[in-house]
Amino acid sequence: MPLQNQQNTPLEKQKVIFDHDGGVDDLLSLMLLLTMDHIDLLAVTVTPADCYLSDATLSTLKILSMFNRSDVPVGQGQLHGENAFPADWRAQPKICNVLPDMLAQSYDKKQISDLSAEELINKCLTEQQNVSVLMTGPCTNLVAAFEKQPELKSKIKDVIWMGGAVDVPGNVAMYNHDKSAEWNAYWDPVASQKLFASGLKIKLIGLDATNCLPVNIDFLGQLAEQKNYPISSLACQFWATTINTIPSYEFTYFMWDVLATSVLALQNGEIEFESVKLNVATSEPNAGQTYRDPEQGFDIDVAFNVDKDAVLNYILKQFRC
Ligand code: AGV
Ligand code: CA
Numbered sequence: 001m002p003l004q005n006q007q008n009t010p011l012e013k014q015k016v017i018f019d020h021d022g023g024v025d026d027l028l029s030l031m032l033l034l035t036m037d038h039i040d041l042l043a044v045t046v047t048p049a050d051c052y053l054s055d056a057t058l059s060t061l062k063i064l065s066m067f068n069r070s071d072v073p074v075g076q077g078q079l080h081g082e083n084a085f086p087a088d089w090r091a092q093p094k095i096c097n098v099l100p101d102m103l104a105q106s107y108d109k110k111q112i113s114d115l116s117a118e119e120l121i122n123k124c125l126t127e128q129q130n131v132s133v134l135m136t137g138p139c140t141n142l143v144a145a146f147e148k149q150p151e152l153k154s155k156i157k158d159v160i161w162m163g164g165a166v167d168v169p170g171n172v173a174m175y176n177h178d179k180s181a182e183w184n185a186y187w188d189p190v191a192s193q194k195l196f197a198s199g200l201k202i203k204l205i206g207l208d209a210t211n212c213l214p215v216n217i218d219f220l221g222q223l224a225e226q227k228n229y230p231i232s233s234l235a236c237q238f239w240a241t242t243i244n245t246i247p248s249y250e251f252t253y254f255m256w257d258v259l260a261t262s263v264l265a266l267q268n269g270e271i272e273f274e275s276v277k278l279n280v281a282t283s284e285p286n287a288g289q290t291y292r293d294p295e296q297g298f299d300i301d302v303a304f305n306v307d308k309d310a311v312l313n314y315i316l317k318q319f320r321c
Helices: 024-034 053-066 087-098 117-127 140-148 150-155 183-187 189-196 217-225 230-240 256-262 308-318
Strands: 014-020 039-046 074-076 112-116 131-135 156-162 202-205 271-280 290-292 298-306
Touching: 014 024, 014 117, 024 039, 024 053, 024 087, 024 230, 024 256, 039 053, 039 117, 053 074, 053 087, 074 117, 112 117, 117 131, 117 140, 117 150, 131 256, 140 150, 140 189, 150 156, 156 256, 183 189, 189 271, 202 256, 202 271, 217 230, 217 308, 256 308
Parallel strands: 014 039, 014 131, 039 074, 074 112, 131 156, 156 202, 202 298
Antiparallel strands: 271 290, 271 298
């Protein structure tokens, strides 16, 4: 049944293109997105950043099948940013594909589009309007898409991006870096800068917002209590694979992407945004840093305050399926 508003006329669903980079929390984000009744998912595209493309594609296909969404095309990104993710991080989500529920899950390879990620994004934008783009990895695919067809920018309602760190330290620890950048922004700093300069309406969910949501055992305990719901059980297992990185700060796994995904549903002040003039550095020692630049910066809506309990309760509710 279509959603209804109070006048009983059908309410249009929010159209979304989801670009992710295959990490454990990217996969959890796809699951969360697929639980949202008010979302019309047009396509999923993969950035080969914090993952290997084949693993991330397989996980994506299996999760879509689990939710009976064999209609959603999957676009494989072939573009690579300047600063590769550590290989052991890229390999980490492989484990998701061999958890029993994922091993047993059938999938349909025919969902893989012949188009590249950026071409698939542009195809969707050509056919639709008022589209939200959710990105939980680097922004390379979207930037390539609008560089090819700038006229399609007008079809984008907003861009929700997990990326950046404004008033808090970053999470990049490299020999030629001063630790001021977040990884998604650092992977392809030039694309990050182009995204900010694009004129698109950008909602940035950076480390300022995500730092309050480390993966937490109490929360996993609550999720485990509802493990009779298959999706709660699987989500619990996915998060369990991230837990051996606790407790050192650099290696703590946060609910980065899941928070960004929640923005599509929690729009009553649970996640507070502030407009800030921001820019992106493109060379060392601070490549990818998203810094305040009152003179030449671009207006970006940055998430700062998060009602953590509201987010966690929302996730618990959605995963009861
Ligand atoms: O910087 C956060 C982004 C998110 O999109 N990613 C992981 C999330 O999917 C990179 C990242 C930062 N620290 C990490 C990361 C870690 N300890 N393990 C894996 N990836
Ligand atoms: Ca990610």
